[in-house]
Amino acid sequence: xxxxxxxxxxxxxxxxxxxxxxxxxxxxxxxxxxxxxxxxxxxxxxxxxxxxxxxxxxxxxxxxxxxxxxxxxxxxxxxxxxxxxxxxxxxxxxxxxxxxxxxxxxxxxxxxxxxxxxxxxxxxxxxxxxxxxxxxxxxxxxxxxxxxxxxxxxxxxxxxxxxxxxxxxxxxxxxxxxxxxxxxxxxxxxxxxxxxxxxxxxxxxxxxxxxxxxxxxxxxxxxxxxxxxxxxxxxxxxxxxxxxxxxxxxxxxxxxxxxxxxxxxxxxxxxxxxxxxxxxxxxxxxxxxxxxxxxxxxxxxxxxxxxxxxxxxxxxxxxxxxxxxxxxxxxxxxxxxxxxxxxxxxxxxxxxxxxxxxxxxxx
Amino acid sequence: xxxxxxxxxxxxxxxxxxxxxxxxxxxxxxxxxxxxxxxxxxxxxxxxxxxxxxxxxxxxxxxxxxxxxxxxxxxxxxxxxxxxxxxxxxxxxxxxxxxxxxxxxxxxxxxxxxxxxxxxxxxxxxxxxxxxxxxxxxxxxxxxxxxxxxxxxxxxxxxxxxxxxxxxxxxxxxxxxxxxxxxxxxxxxxxxxxxxxxxxxxxxxxxxxxxxxxxxxxxxxxxxxxxxxxxx
Numbered sequence: 001x002x003x004x005x006x007x008x009x010x011x012x013x014x015x016x017x018x019x020x021x022x023x024x025x026x027x028x029x030x031x032x033x034x035x036x037x038x039x040x041x042x043x044x045x046x047x048x049x050x051x052x053x054x055x056x057x058x059x060x061x062x063x064x065x066x067x068x069x070x071x072x073x074x075x076x077x078x079x080x081x082x083x084x085x086x087x088x089x090x091x092x093x094x095x096x097x098x099x100x101x102x103x104x105x106x107x108x109x110x111x112x113x114x115x116x117x118x119x120x121x122x123x124x125x126x127x128x129x130x131x132x133x134x135x136x137x138x139x140x141x142x143x144x145x146x147x148x149x150x151x152x153x154x155x156x157x158x159x160x161x162x163x164x165x166x167x168x169x170x171x172x173x174x175x176x177x178x179x180x181x182x183x184x185x186x187x188x189x190x191x192x193x194x195x196x197x198x199x200x201x202x203x204x205x206x207x208x209x210x211x212x213x214x215x216x217x218x219x220x221x222x223x224x225x226x227x228x229x230x231x232x233x234x235x236x237x238x239x240x241x242x243x244x245x246x247x248x249x250x251x252x253x254x255x256x257x258x259x260x261x262x263x264x265x266x267x268x269x270x271x272x273x274x275x276x277x278x279x280x281x282x283x284x285x286x287x288x289x290x291x292x293x294x295x296x297x298x299x300x301x302x303x304x305x306x307x308x309x310x311x312x313x314x315x316x317x318x319x320x321x322x323x324x325x326x327x328x329x330x331x332x333x334x335x336x337x338x339x340x341x342x343x344x345x346x347x348x349x350x351x352x353x354x355x356x357x358x359x360x361x362x363x
Numbered sequence: 364x365x366x367x368x369x370x371x372x373x374x375x376x377x378x379x380x381x382x383x384x385x386x387x388x389x390x391x392x393x394x395x396x397x398x399x400x401x402x403x404x405x406x407x408x409x410x411x412x413x414x415x416x417x418x419x420x421x422x423x424x425x426x427x428x429x430x431x432x433x434x435x436x437x438x439x440x441x442x443x444x445x446x447x448x449x450x451x452x453x454x455x456x457x458x459x460x461x462x463x464x465x466x467x468x469x470x471x472x473x474x475x476x477x478x479x480x481x482x483x484x485x486x487x488x489x490x491x492x493x494x495x496x497x498x499x500x501x502x503x504x505x506x507x508x509x510x511x512x513x514x515x516x517x518x519x520x521x522x523x524x525x526x527x528x529x530x531x532x533x534x535x536x537x538x539x540x541x542x543x544x545x546x547x548x549x550x551x552x553x554x555x556x557x558x559x560x561x562x563x564x565x566x567x568x569x570x571x572x573x574x575x576x577x578x579x580x581x582x583x584x585x586x587x588x589x590x591x592x593x594x595x
Binding site for chain 1 (some may be wrong): 491492499502506510
């Protein structure tokens with residue numbers, strides 16, 4: 001059973017420059033969980049975050065915090081003091097790391113010994129205790145991001161908002177920060193709303209994923225569920241699903257159905273009626289490649305297709321292989337596998353995937 | 364060259380001998396321009412900060428007026444201030460025409476747009492999201508404004524220096540509303556004009572050099588405050 005929501009937004013509409021930026025029917029932030037707001041640039045993620053954090057007033061609708069409507073802007077300081085926001089840019093103040101981390105507590109009039117204790121704890125938790133006396137101007141991008149996070153975490157907010165805090169960092173720095181933040185969020189069961197356009201970041205940090213498109217929520221749910229079953233082609237492409245095949249259901253069985261894609265038939269788990277048009281989604285990591293002759297009768301994977309390697313593209317940690325088997329499949333393999341199988345364009349292979357690995361979207 | 368050298372030597376002599384008349388002129392210059400700068404900082408910094416942090420219809424028009432005001436011709440200011448404080452003018456009852464108070468008023472009017480314009484730019488050059496970040500850390504609106512001003516303190520000090528520069532260097536308005544009365548409303552600029560008119564170039568150069576030294580001294584003091592604690 002999920003925890004009661006800390007924040008709820010209902011019928012929220014934001015207009016700017018004569019354009020609808022946000023139109024949210026209902027949205028809630030469950031307690032103790034991290035919710036990722038995911039979407040392409042201009043989807044309204046940051047606007048929704050600012051509305052939820054009480055930093056922007058919607059034209060219509062409103063936000064409830066612990067079941068109570070957020071007060072008017074001028075009376076909102078008390079509510080805002082129970083939340084904290086980390087923006088994309090660290091936006092540090094002139095002064096030392098310590099004075100930056102202490103700023104929110106000073107705004108609240110917290111006593112000095114208490115400030116010292118809490119700032120020390122927060123800097124320690126983020127691995128920057130040794131930087132306390134350093135000027136904020138002299139920090140690297142990664143250090144500045146950590147200070148910005150410490151400045152928010154020291155406030156022990158009931159809701160922590162993170163607006164793409166890693167987008168300006170290089171890969172190794174981002175990696176370290178995500179790892180530490182994930183541990184903190186889960187360890188302390190901090191309620192957080194995390195804006196990102198990177199599905200990988202969302203999966204690593206969040207329990208739930210909310211996909212925004214053109215200012216509206218188009219899909220939400222636990223991360224794995226959303227990743228496995230995007231609701232349309234646009235969301236599927238955004239979530240990194242590269243193989244999208246259009247076809248028609250030709251027959252149905254007990255727990256699966258067959259979809260004709262070009263000259264081939266793909267078996268998909270689930271139910272559908274013959275004649276229905278479907279868009280089949282396959283994640284690159286669900287497709288296996290082999291150079292052995294295969295007998296489908298002896299395999300649990302229901303889909304086995306002979307094909308020819310069309311391209312081999314090297315990515316940072318993996319290789320992307322496209323295989324033409326009457327339709328084009330995109331598979332993700334390690335360098336070791338690519339070298340072991342001697343995969344080069346023109347090589348004959350078999351591609352196989354399970355019927356349950358295919359997500360079918362009715363068109 | 365000889366004239367300049369003579370002027371320089373005369374300036375040294377006037378300062379060395381602590382010439383009472385020159386000393387009085389220097390003190391009055393500092394008093395009038397210092398007060399005008401203080402008033403213009405009070406009004407200009409507040410107005411510039413408010414303009415930078417608020418949105419209202421006609422804001423661009425107000426900002427354009429401020430920018431125009433940064434180049435306000437002192438004689439025009441002098442003319443209108445004179446009309447306003449003329450015995451029969453709307454502020455004639457104050458009886459401040461040909462007094463240092465009138466000069467303070469005129470110099471303040473000249474310096475306010477300068478300080479406002481630079482303050483506005485100083486606050487606006489801070490990151491756009493900074494006010495929201497400060498509020499998001501739990502600041503009240505007053506704490507947010509104070510933090511913004513502290514963050515912009517370096518360019519804000521530039522506004523103070525420019526304001527003082529505008530006040531101390533103007534002449535048209537001071538002559539018109541002050542009258543350059545010896546021992547009463549004579550300041551360095553008006554005295555320099557008068558001595559030049561009389562052909563006393565050595566004294567005029569001396570007064571000009573003192574004015575330059577004064578402006579440099581004040582700027583140096585303000586720069587030291589500005590650069591204090593600044594790293595990098």
